Amino acid sequence: MKLLAMVLVLLFSLFTVLSARHLSNNDEVNEMFSSWLVKHSKIYHSFVEKTKRFQIFKDNVNYIQQHNFGNNSYKLGLNKFADLSLDEYHLLYTGAKKIDSKHKFNNVRSDRYSIHSSDVLPDSIDWRTKGAIAAVKDQGSCGSCWAFSTIGSVEAINQIMTGDLVTLSEQELIDCDTRFSQGCNGGYMDHAFEFIINNGGIDLDKDYPYTGTDGRCNITKKKIKVVSIDNYEDVPVNNELALQKAAANQPITVTIEASGQDFQFYTSGIFDGSCGTNLDHGVVVVGYGTEEGKDYWIVRNSWGAEWGEEGYIRMERNIEDKEGKCGIAMAAFYPVKYDPNPPTPSPSPSEPTHP
Structure with missing residues (x-):
């Protein structure tokens, strides 16, 4: 009986793999690729490039199909990253730099x-329903997640303290916070908070709009300080319960490892897949909850609303590893705001950008 059971398991596994491979060997995958190109407005400038991208697409289809055949708590799908290899995706769409003692502010x-022991935390919270979270943004192929992660929690604490939800400028951080951060080549969230504090505030997104490229610091815009913060602090490290307490009070800037294929193609469900603690991507924890006995974090990404669950991912919470899923409890920060925002600035003449 044991031998028969083993044979049946092997046959089922083989059938699953062959079923996925069958899809990539017939006309259906060509139709999928054509539809995907139209949906995402993709244009390749040579036959060689298109052939290369098709092969990557085909491999990714196989990977996604094999995952979705399994009994998993989350699903994968063909999103805008479907023609990128894992290395390309990691290079273009992450960007948080690992904070070491050399770059850590004290x-x-x-x-x-x-x-x-006296703490009583709510079972769930979702800051989106409280009006504290702006619409999901898209960093594009610029490694600026560090700026989006920082701005997301600053927008939130400003709404919590003032009642006004305004969208702030990631581009100002990319262009002007250059002491240690490197714009589209990655940066540090703690330095971004420090920049906002030292500058006396930060401008609106509509006034200093996002370009998705490295630019020169616009001194005129830098002087416009619409929202300010007074300080920032660390969540106690490697402690998911402390992170839960923090998230119950305000959205939190966190760093995670997001370099795996399952994160690349995440579509829905509670992500409990394989990942490590090589922190490379900045995001925002905007809440937490439980579904069918499985605890999760609600995490706001910066890859547009078409990725994941309308721009969000639910990540497994309260795991055995103290670092949390994908290292979510290792490097978490939050802004502190007591004082009112600076006075509304009056219009000023244009000034040259800083070289």
Whole structure:
């Protein structure tokens, strides 16, 4: 009986693989590719490039199909990354730099969100429903996630403290916060918070709009300070309960490892897939909850609303590893705001950008 059971398992596994491979060997995958090209307005400038992209697309279809045949808590799909290899995706769409002692600001560690025996935390929270979260943004093929992750939590704390939700400028950080961060080549969220504090605030997105490229710092725009923060602090490291306490009070800037294919093609469900703690992507925790006994974080990404669950991913929460899923509890920050925002600036004449 054991031998028969093993044979049946092997046959089922073989059938699953062959079924997925069958799809990539017939006309259906060509039709899928053609439809995908139209949907995402993709144009290749040579036959060689199109052939290369088709092969990558075909391999990704196989990977997605094999995953979705399995009994998993999340699904994968053909999103805008479907013609990118894993290395290309990682190079173009992550960008948070791992914070080491050389680049770490010595900000005062706070016990604001340390865990105490008297703490009673809500079972769930979603800051989107409270009006604290702006629409999902898209960093494009610029490694600026660090800027989006920082701005996301600043927009949120400003709404919590003032009642006004305004969208702020990631581009100002990319262009002007250049002491250690490198724009589209990656950056540090703690330095971004420090920049906003030292500058006395940050401008609106509509006034200093996103371009998805490295630019020169516009001094005129840099002087326009619409929203300010007073400080930023770290969530106690490697402690998901502390992160839960923090997220119950405000959205939190976090760093995760997002370099795997399952993250690349995530479409829906609670992500409990394989990932490590090589932190490379900045995102925002905007809440948490539980579904059918499985705890999760609600995480806002910056890859547009077509990725994941309308721009969000639910990631497994309360796992055995103290670092959390994909290292989500390893490097988490939040802005602190007490004082009112700067006075509304009056229009000023154009000034040259900083070289």
